[in-house]
Amino acid sequence: EMRCNGGTFSNPGSVALDGGTIDVKGSVFLQNVGARPFEARGLVRLFTARIGQHLYCGGGRFLNPGGEALNCEGGRIAGCVFLNACDPNGVEAKDRPGLAFQADGKVTFVGVYVGLQFNCQWGRFRNAAPDRSNGAYADAALQLSTAVIVDTLFLGVDRQSAQGEDPDNQPATIEGGLDLTATTVRVLVDDGLMGDAQRGLRPTVDGQDGRTRACNLTLDLFSYERVKGERACKARDRKDWNCYKTDWLQS
Numbered sequence: 001e002m003r004c005n006g007g008t009f010s011n012p013g014s015v016a017l018d019g020g021t022i023d024v025k026g027s028v029f030l031q032n033v034g035a036r037p038f039e040a041r042g043l044v045r046l047f048t049a050r051i052g053q054h055l056y057c058g059g060g061r062f063l064n065p066g067g068e069a070l071n072c073e074g075g076r077i078a079g080c081v082f083l084n085a086c087d088p089n090g091v092e093a094k095d096r097p098g099l100a101f102q103a104d105g106k107v108t109f110v111g112v113y114v115g116l117q118f119n120c121q122w123g124r125f126r127n128a129a130p131d132r133s134n135g136a137y138a139d140a141a142l143q144l145s146t147a148v149i150v151d152t153l154f155l156g157v158d159r160q161s162a163q164g165e166d167p168d169n170q171p172a173t174i175e176g177g178l179d180l181t182a183t184t185v186r187v188l189v190d191d192g193l194m195g196d197a198q199r200g201l202r203p204t205v206d207g208q209d210g211r212t213r214a215c216n217l218t219l220d221l222f223s224y225e226r227v228k229g230e231r232a233c234k235a236r237d238r239k240d241w242n243c244y245k246t247d248w249l250q251s
Helices: 235-244
Strands: 008-018 040-043 061-071 104-110 124-126 133-140 140-143 149-153 171-176 176-181 184-189 205-208 212-214 221-227
Touching: 008 061, 124 140, 133 212, 140 171
Parallel strands: 008 040, 040 061, 061 104, 104 124, 104 140, 124 171, 140 176, 149 184, 184 221
Antiparallel strands: 205 212
16 A cells, blocks of 8 residues: 555645556555645656555645646556545544645546546646647646546536435536546536536636636547436536537637
8 A cells, every 4th residue: 555644745846746657456545634634735646557446535635736736647546536525533524625635736637547436526626727729728627538437437416306415525626627538437427517606617717827717628529328316317407518518629
């Protein structure tokens, strides 16, 4: 295992923690210890890492504004990826929202293989840097292009009419682009990702240069077997995805 729970790593604008090409039979832990979060100021690099169990980043803070905050490109994770909320001491996430995963800078999982779930509930992703192809748009805050997620991608919550609202989970908040180009998942959970007044994919994000940029959703060749959750299966909610879809990349 690789355990960095509650650790602080600082190298702003460069690599704060380099775990590239590691091969771990167990899990990688980059999360909080009680009220003390894992914190990295600079890039956390897990490029092409091989993880035999899970990647835990719940409650972690990954801060590299204008650059990459977390890079797991080309990695292979046999179990789950947790970019959500976590408190090992047993305090429920809804009572301690400050312990949710936070990233300021690009989170990259391009071409990653995830054997089970990819959970972003409660997570906050922000990247106000301009996209290189069109400065009117923000670069991706969460980059999942060409990723393979064997089980479920949690971008929202799974609400059922019999259960009502889920008090323990909330949709991810994404301030910046969301890139799902050629991503493959078995089950998509996205209830609350679109149209939520407080969370979900934000329509715009304010950059450090004072410019407001649109947040693009890229869906080209994105595929899933099914969506889960009563509201997620309604046609009106599926159409909400199209409100964010833009064609400037093809123009």
